[in-house]
Amino acid sequence: MWPIDCIEHKRDGKVLTKEEIHRFIDDYTAGRIADYQAAAWLMAVYLRGMTAEETTELTMAMARSGDIVDLSSIPGVKVDKHSTGGIADTTTLIVAPLVAAAGVPVAKMSGRGLGFTGGTADKLEAIPGFRIELPEDQFLQQVRRMGLALITQSGDIAPADKLLYALRDATGTVESIPLIASSIMSKKIASGADAIVLDVKYGDGAFMKTKEDARKLARMMVDIGRLAHKPTRAVITSMEAPLGTAIGNSLEVDEAVDALSGRGGRRLMEVVRAIGAQMLLVGGKAGSEAEGEQMIDDLVASGKGLAKFKEFVKAQGGSASWIGKRLLTKAPQMFTAVCTDEGYITEIHGRALGEIAMAMGAGRARKEDPIDPMVGIRLFKELGDSITAGEPLFTLYGKAGADMACIAQEIASHIIVQSQRPDHIEPVISEIIT
Known part of the structure; x- marks a missing residue:
């Protein structure tokens, strides 16, 4: 009766075993379970929910459905950062070079934008010559050498998530906190980081509309990280208004340069300080949030964050001659x-x-x-x-x-x-x- 047993167990509110979850994901990824059966299972999860342990097993099953990036050759605690998406959210372009300049390696895989929120990969490709796709050995070598690399997500990272995400979008099961949490965390775990810092947004310009839903999602993802032995922290932030002042790809790169030059807007820099401090804490470079925030401020004031951004752009083939001299944005x-x-x-x-x-x-x-x-x-x-x-x-x-x-x-x-x-x-x- 497999996989109907698994569908019925969740439909009836039972807690699925580790073996059931992993077999279901393995069989669906391999094409041994039909889309209509997976859709029925997703709806059962949507209606019945999952425990933290079930959600963790689902996360790990999806993470292990493809390649797991091995970052063990890179010294130090490798820290990844993820945002659930929002308007004028330029945080990654600012905080990644600042944290790397403090000595915490950042080996990040970022997505492209879809819908009204922008993707980090698209923003970086606004820089002439910038290569957002690198072979894995070059990606690892760059992080070892300078502590920072940002590339697009490999097609072999968490393929089960890609399949389930497309099905969720077509079956009205997107807004399930266990499914959202496992989707995000499976990619983060497969990307190989030792620790994870999450920016979980709520409000008009975010996917989660209420603070309470954002809190539930954040707590579930932190629980998943803990159970997966990946120290995880979440910062809950408001998207009731744009975070920064730039909306658009090259404009957001210009805003990142402004922020790294000490001219960042107050809302954007508040989130940069908070996210950066948490990354420095889990990376072992700061002993408290206050110390971490002060380090971020000092790295901006000294110009070390901007210097790391220039180094990073050059390393990935981008032109850096404009940085600090003129705006990147040139519209007709x-x-x-x-x-x-x-x-x-x-x-x-x-x-x-x-x-x-x-x-x-x-x-x-x-x-x-x-x-x-x-x-x-x-x-x-x-x-x-x-x-x-x-x-x-x-x-x-x-x-x-x-x-x-x-x-x-x-x-x-x-x-x-x-x-x-x-x-x-x-x-x-x-x-x-x-």
């Missing part, structure tokens, strides 16, 4: 909109801005869609800032022939200015789970 059209009111920025609808940028060509609706690296939006104000009439509100970077005035009018409708200072602004960081 630019349009700066000014504010017509006076008061305070009380709302910035990040998801709407992300969708506008995607429609302009900064993102892709389908995996095969091309990206224009130079288009996007650069905000001049953050949530809670004061503004006067006539002050620049944002600059729009567009393709040739785009109706810039019309797009700008749509963007402006998603930036709310009111005369009174907002009574409450959701903190960027609400909790750190260790």
Whole structure:
């Protein structure tokens, strides 16, 4: 009766054994279980949930369905960082070189963007000549030599997750915390890091809409890491407004350079400090969060983080001659909109801005869609800032022939200015789970 037994056990609310979970994943990956049977199993998991132990076994089964990257030849504690995705989230491009400059090796595999959130791989490919795909031996050699490499995820990493993810998308089972947690953590574990730091986002511009759901997901992933003997920490952050001020691939690279040069926005740098401090803690370079945050600040002030970013760009074939001298972004059209009111920025609808940028060509609706690296939006104000009439509100970077005035009018409708200072602004960081 296999695999019907496994489907029925979960349908009836039973706790699946390690053997059942691993056999189900192995058989599905090998094509011995039909999609309709896997879909029934996913729906049973969606409705009945999973224990932390079940979710860990599912994670490990998916991680072991393909290659496991071996980072043991690299000295030190290798730390990976993952974000659940959000608008204007440039954190990886800033925190990875800072942590590497502190002596914690960062060997990271990053994805491409799909939908209204950007992917780290797409941002880096905005840099002329940058190679986001490296052979594994070259990837490992670069981390040994300079402590940092960022590449796209190999097709052989957690293939079971790719199969199940596509099926979840088609069967209404995406929003299951055990399935989300195992999907993320299977790729992190297969990528070979010794420790993992997670940025789990919630709000308008994030996949998890409520703080409570983000907390549940974060706790489950931290539990998985612990049970898999991978020290894991999670920072829960708000995406009720864009994290940074740049939305678009080359624009976010420019923002990363600004941040590494000491000109980062307050919301973005708050998350950079928190994530960086946690990476330094699990990497054994800081003894407390306060010490870790101070180290991050010092690495920015000294220029060591920016120097590591330049070294990293050059190592992967990218042009670094522009860094510190001019902006990378060069769009056919630019349009700066000014504010017509006076008061305070009380709302910035990040998801709407992300969708506008995607429609302009900064993102892709389908995996095969091309990206224009130079288009996007650069905000001049953050949530809670004061503004006067006539002050620049944002600059729009567009393709040739785009109706810039019309797009700008749509963007402006998603930036709310009111005369009174907002009574409450959701903190960027609400909790750190260790």
